[in-house]
Amino acid sequence: MPNGQIIKAISGFYYVRSSDNKEVTQCRARGIFKFEKKKIKPLVGDIVTWERTGLDQGVITSVQPRSTELLRPPIANIEQAVVVCSLREPKFQSLPLDRFLVHAEKEKLRIVICLTKRDLVSDPEDISAIKEMYSKSGYPIVTTSIKTGEGIAELLQILQGETTVFAGLSGVGKSSLLNHILPDSKQQVGAVSEKIGRGRHTTRQVELLSLQDGGQIADTPGFSQLGLQGMTAEELTYAFPEYHSYLESCRFRGCYHQNEPGCAVKEGVKAGELNESRYAHYLLFLNEIQQERRY
Ligand SMILES: Nc1nc2c(ncn2[C@@H]2O[C@H](COP(=O)(O)OP(=O)(O)OP(=O)(O)O)[C@@H](O)[C@H]2O)c(=O)[nH]1
Ligand SMILES: [Zn+2]
Numbered sequence: 001m002p003n004g005q006i007i008k009a010i011s012g013f014y015y016v017r018s019s020d021n022k023e024v025t026q027c028r029a030r031g032i033f034k035f036e037k038k039k040i041k042p043l044v045g046d047i048v049t050w051e052r053t054g055l056d057q058g059v060i061t062s063v064q065p066r067s068t069e070l071l072r073p074p075i076a077n078i079e080q081a082v083v084v085c086s087l088r089e090p091k092f093q094s095l096p097l098d099r100f101l102v103h104a105e106k107e108k109l110r111i112v113i114c115l116t117k118r119d120l121v122s123d124p125e126d127i128s129a130i131k132e133m134y135s136k137s138g139y140p141i142v143t144t145s146i147k148t149g150e151g152i153a154e155l156l157q158i159l160q161g162e163t164t165v166f167a168g169l170s171g172v173g174k175s176s177l178l179n180h181i182l183p184d185s186k187q188q189v190g191a192v193s194e195k196i197g198r199g200r201h202t203t204r205q206v207e208l209l210s211l212q213d214g215g216q217i218a219d220t221p222g223f224s225q226l227g228l229q230g231m232t233a234e235e236l237t238y239a240f241p242e243y244h245s246y247l248e249s250c251r252f253r254g255c256y257h258q259n260e261p262g263c264a265v266k267e268g269v270k271a272g273e274l275n276e277s278r279y280a281h282y283l284l285f286l287n288e289i290q291q292e293r294r295y
């Protein structure tokens with residue numbers, strides 16, 4: 001039975017790209033699919049088996065278990081998130097960046113930070129300061145400009161062989177990057193309103209696009225809702241990778257690095273080893289989670 005991956009879904013039709021010859025066949029899904037006794041609907045990104053029912057038609061017969069499953073956009077088997085943040089227009093903001101990073105950690109994705117609009121920055125110190133803020137987290141950081149082409153080759157290398165979703169606030173340049181990487185894609189690029197410095201939202205159906213040298217990109221930004229619903233405080237402690245090596249030294253097991261005495265993370269922040277702004281955001285997110293549990 002042929003194997004393949006769903007790359008697009010439109011009103012009950014699934015477009016399955018064959019793993020052998022990369023041809024795309026329009027398929028229906030017949031019957032109900034289950035894993036672990038849960039009924040599921042096929043998603044873009046699902047690895048499936050299918051049977052041919054006509055010259056250019058087929059039917060999906062089984063869906064493989066998923067390695068990851070994002071809800072917004074609904075897409076399966078994404079491996080990597082490029083979290084996009086502009087350096088200017090809109091100006092760099094670490095709070096939304098940290099929120100996106102926490103979301104990507106929660107989904108267990110490999111993470112890369114992409115700082116866009118490098119051409120609008122005159123003082124390289126501004127970029128060094130941001131890199132310093134994230135140095136302990138270990139996230140790779142790539143700095144790009146679609147005007148000068150800086151960082152695009154590096155970004156392409158990061159995308160090679162991976163299935164990646166781009167995430168970030170409106171107007172930071174996600175569509176522009178995708179356009180640059182996929183010259184024939186039909187992405188909509190909205191102009192940032194100069195007055196408010198914010199881009200308008202453009203919504204599209206999610207689709208997995210193939211890259212020339214292998215790998216694929218979801219053409220719709222991920223995690224657009226920025227609440228931390230459903231996340232536990234414990235999960236949050238793991239969503240800051242720079243705290244992992246400190247956990248063991250905290251006096252209490254399961255320390256939330258909040259008001260506990262003998263907290264190694266708090267001491268690390270005080271000693272200047274851990275970034276203060278990241279820690280402030282950690283406490284803010286922890287507070288949100290604790291408030292939500294209370295009511
Ligand atoms: N100077 C400069 N402008 C850029 C760069 N990348 C994107 N822009 C501009 O930033 C604006 C917003 O870019 P988009 O690609 O639409 O941003 P987006 O993140 O896709 O926004 P949404 O679709 O709203 O989520 C556009 O006017 C782009 O031309 C860059 O590297 N340098
Ligand atoms: Zn602690």
